[in-house]
Amino acid sequence: MNAEVKADTLPEKKEFWRWQENVWIDETKDWKTAKIITCGIDVGSVSSQAVLVVDGELYGFNSMRTGNNSPDSAKNALQGVMDKCGMKLEDIHFVVGTGYGRVNVPFAHKAITEIACHARGANYMGGNGVRTILDMGGQDCKAIHCDDKGKVTNFLMNDKCAAGTGRGMEVISDLMQIPIAELGPRSFDIDSDVEAVSSVCVVFAKSEALGLLKAGYTKNKVIAAYCQAMAERVVSLLERIGVEEGFFITGGIAKNPGVVKRIEKLLGIKAMDTKIDSQIAGALGAALFGYTLQSKKAAA
Amino acid sequence: MIANYGYKDGSGEYYISIDTDKCISCSAGHACLTACPKSMFETITDDYDDEVTWVKKPNCRTLAYDCADCKPSAGYTSLPCMTACTPGAIKHSW
Numbered sequence: 001m002n003a004e005v006k007a008d009t010l011p012e013k014k015e016f017w018r019w020q021e022n023v024w025i026d027e028t029k030d031w032k033t034a035k036i037i038t039c040g041i042d043v044g045s046v047s048s049q050a051v052l053v054v055d056g057e058l059y060g061f062n063s064m065r066t067g068n069n070s071p072d073s074a075k076n077a078l079q080g081v082m083d084k085c086g087m088k089l090e091d092i093h094f095v096v097g098t099g100y101g102r103v104n105v106p107f108a109h110k111a112i113t114e115i116a117c118h119a120r121g122a123n124y125m126g127g128n129g130v131r132t133i134l135d136m137g138g139q140d141c142k143a144i145h146c147d148d149k150g151k152v153t154n155f156l157m158n159d160k161c162a163a164g165t166g167r168g169m170e171v172i173s174d175l176m177q178i179p180i181a182e183l184g185p186r187s188f189d190i191d192s193d194v195e196a197v198s199s200v201c202v203v204f205a206k207s208e209a210l211g212l213l214k215a216g217y218t219k220n221k222v223i224a225a226y227c228q229a230m231a232e233r234v235v236s237l238l239e240r241i242g243v244e245e246g247f248f249i250t251g252g253i254a255k256n257p258g259v260v261k262r263i264e265k266l267l268g269i270k271a272m273d274t275k276i277d278s279q280i281a282g283a284l285g286a287a288l289f290g291y292t293l294q295s296k297k298a299a300a
Numbered sequence: 301m302i303a304n305y306g307y308k309d310g311s312g313e314y315y316i317s318i319d320t321d322k323c324i325s326c327s328a329g330h331a332c333l334t335a336c337p338k339s340m341f342e343t344i345t346d347d348y349d350d351e352v353t354w355v356k357k358p359n360c361r362t363l364a365y366d367c368a369d370c371k372p373s374a375g376y377t378s379l380p381c382m383t384a385c386t387p388g389a390i391k392h393s394w
Contacts (some may be wrong), residue, residue, distance in 0.1 A: 116347035151348065156315065160361050237308065240315070240393075286359035289347075
């Protein structure tokens with residue numbers, strides 16, 4: 001006999017993984033006086049961003065979770081930032097799509113890979129001294145070298161598994177029942193350094209984390225062990241192409257000090273700081289590519 | 301630009317590196333396209349509008365298996381793609 005479960009008796013499902021979605025506009029600028037307005041849309045596997053660039057300068061962005069279809073995610077991301085400043089799609093001169101869903105951005109004039117866009121975005125955010133970029137995305141990881149103009153000179157991407165990615169961190173957040181933004185700081189709240197979990201595979205790391213909890217580890221120690229494993233994983237990726245001074249981290253994981261500090265310690269290099277949201281690097285780069293292309297078009 | 305296609309997993313690192321600067325004006329006529337028995341390579345226009353060769357996306361996640369037939373254990377003394385690529389743009393990490 002099947003037991004009947006009443007909906008109101010089910011425990012409330014908390015989404016500890018849910019990260020902060022953001023909409024931002026630079027109130028000091030007026031897009032109505034701009035000559036060229038371009039937009040970059042990064043439809044990633046986990047998050048989508050729309051960035052507006054006016055006359056080659058960052059004007060606004062919207063960063064939100066990717067929905068279950070790329071065209072809608074692109075539309076929603078762009079609509080969010082346009083609503084904030086009263087802009088319409090007709091006001092934008094050039095749209096570039098990037099990310100894994102780049103070919104499904106219905107109103108894009110061009111699609112450019114996220115590798116080139118992250119390099120260009122990091123060059124804008126960190127200046128022309130940026131040489132090595134680590135993009136820790138939702139479901140992949142990229143190590144990129146670029147020149148002083150943000151042009152890619154060497155890259156490597158690992159998208160075979162979710163280890164060392166934002167999605168992996170979301171899973172651990174839910175498992176520990178700790179909001180994702182608190183994971184990084186809490187990973188330092190431990191008595192002594194811990195060994196990294198032996199596996200960074202999300203599935204196995206989850207099992208291993210549960211085993212550690214049962215063995216008496218505190219939640220903070222388990223988080224520290226996972227952050228350490230993630231750092232070791234991406235450092236091995238970086239070492240394959242080499243790390244040069246001018247090290248910059250993009251993607252959501254750049255906001256997690258628990259991983260960033262451990263990467264810095266392993267590499268012996270400090271990552272460059274930026275005041276701009278690290279998650280928008282790809283879309284920002286796409287918008288800047290759009291600006292260059294539109295400028296050439298206007299000059300022709 | 302050095303483009304690395306492949307992955308690292310528990311069994312090792314499997315990357316094919318392509319020096320696209322040598323691809324742009326390929327003196328071998330992109331011979332790698334036909335040399336690979338699995339037809340893993342194709343020519344594309346990259347983000348900087350250069351015509352270069354890359355490894356097809358589905359193969360990037362299965363390189364260890366796709367390339368196994370051309371490795372010394374299968375009787376080859378040199379890899380067909382590297383032999384065909386006379387400019388020396390292609391390298392295997394394993």
